Amino acid sequence: MTYRKKLIEVALPLDEINAQSSREKSIRHGHPSTLHLWWARRPLAACRAVLFASLVDDPSEPDAPPGLLDRMDELPKPDPLPAGWDGMPEDKRRRQRLFTFIRRLVRWENSSDEVILGTARRLILAATDGNPPPVLDPFCGGGSIPLEAQRLSLEAHGSDLNPVAVMITKALIELPPKFAGEPPVNPQSRKTADLSSWRGAQGLAEDVRHYGAWMREQAKERIGYLYPAGPDGETVIAWLWARTVRCPNPA
Numbered sequence: 001m002t003y004r005k006k007l008i009e010v011a012l013p014l015d016e017i018n019a020q021s022s023r024e025k026s027i028r029h030g031h032p033s034t035l036h037l038w039w040a041r042r043p044l045a046a047c048r049a050v051l052f053a054s055l056v057d058d059p060s061e062p063d064a065p066p067g068l069l070d071r072m073d074e075l076p077k078p079d080p081l082p083a084g085w086d087g088m089p090e091d092k093r094r095r096q097r098l099f100t101f102i103r104r105l106v107r108w109e110n111s112s113d114e115v116i117l118g119t120a121r122r123l124i125l126a127a128t129d130g131n132p133p134p135v136l137d138p139f140c141g142g143g144s145i146p147l148e149a150q151r152l153s154l155e156a157h158g159s160d161l162n163p164v165a166v167m168i169t170k171a172l173i174e175l176p177p178k179f180a181g182e183p184p185v186n187p188q189s190r191k192t193a194d195l196s197s198w199r200g201a202q203g204l205a206e207d208v209r210h211y212g213a214w215m216r217e218q219a220k221e222r223i224g225y226l227y228p229a230g231p232d233g234e235t236v237i238a239w240l241w242a243r244t245v246r247c248p249n250p251a
């Protein structure tokens with residue numbers, strides 16, 4: 001089989017991918033970085049773009065599947081149209097359509113947009129004869145690459161030497177699918193909520209909130225006295241514990 005160059009080997013809309021990657025640092029709600037700190041976490045926008053562009057052929061490939069090229073032609077045109085669009089060779093026009101699509105795909109706000117993700121998945125399937133390869137990240141850290149692979153419906157695997165990284169990645173990509181579509185189990189939600197209306201990981205999230213609040217209350221009751229408020233009632237946000245040790249050197 002002849003090797004077909006992928007989009008990532010030719011060009012990417014790097015400025016927009018970088019801008020979206022850097023924007024993620026200031027997202028405080030719903031981003032995996034708020035689950036647990038991981039120092040070397042890779043931005044989701046970059047991982048999403050890299051996975052997509054590593055699987056979809058560059059449109060200049062002579063053996064690119066016709067079904068894939070048709071799908072590229074269905075993508076919206078860039079707006080505004082680049083100069084010389086009408087006289088532009090077909091492969092360049094398709095690449096511009098792919099760039100326009102990637103710019104939308106990598107936006108944080110579109111992370112659960114099923115229309116955009118569905119388009120990405122169909123392009124990947126068309127590029128891989130309906131059989132995309134599994135993705136393995138042997139140094140998965142905070143799990144960005146397996147998470148984005150899963151979002152694109154790819155079979156995702158990850159491993160890491162550090163057990164904290166393994167735990168974060170498990171919480172991110174292994175546990176939520178196990179509870180997909182399940183209602184919460186905590187007694188309060190079961191009493192009050194409609195148990196048929198839970199989508200994705202909403203039920204699990206509700207339980208994490210419920211039992212997290214319960215644990216916080218328990219901790220406050222048992223050890224709260226060790227963490228008093230500031231002199232004027234301020235909330236203390238960090239505690240440093242220190243112990244004085246007398247120097248054993250008599251001089």
Ligand SMILES: C[S@@+](CC[C@H](N)C(=O)[O-])C[C@H]1O[C@@H](n2cnc3c(N)ncnc32)[C@H](O)[C@@H]1O
Pocket residue numbers: 038040041042043138139140141142143144145159160161162165
């Ligand atoms: C740069 S971080 C990976 C970041 C990850 N892509 C993310 O988005 O969070 C590199 C990871 O490699 C792991 N690592 C280093 N040496 C390793 C080894 N020999 N086997 C497995 N993991 C290793 C580290 O624990 C660290 O989590």
